[in-house]
Amino acid sequence: MSFYEHTFVGKQDISEKDVNNIIDSCSKIIEASGKLLKTEKWGLLGLSRKIKNNRKGIFVHFKFESDSKTVGAIEKKLSIDNKVIRYLTVKYEKLDLKKNYFEESKILNEKR
16 A cells, blocks of 8 residues: 545635535545545635636645555546546655645744
């Protein structure tokens, strides 16, 4: 089994319920043959350029341990979901579970 990070970007106008449904379905796929280590909801963030007429997107990030068949199943599910703009999966030899990518920027914004 290998370690993976998977991030998907949902359309800016989908509801919280839709986001949670996508997260739940991906979690079930991962847990069927692997282990979900961490889920981070990064929220609504601006995109560097328009993607499918969206200037913003809802970002969700998973860290998990599984095999390549699971990655294929998740990507297949997200590719047919019209609420998802983009997705990316990266394979790692070792994962850093302590680091939250957007935690530091939240602290900087609170100090201002």
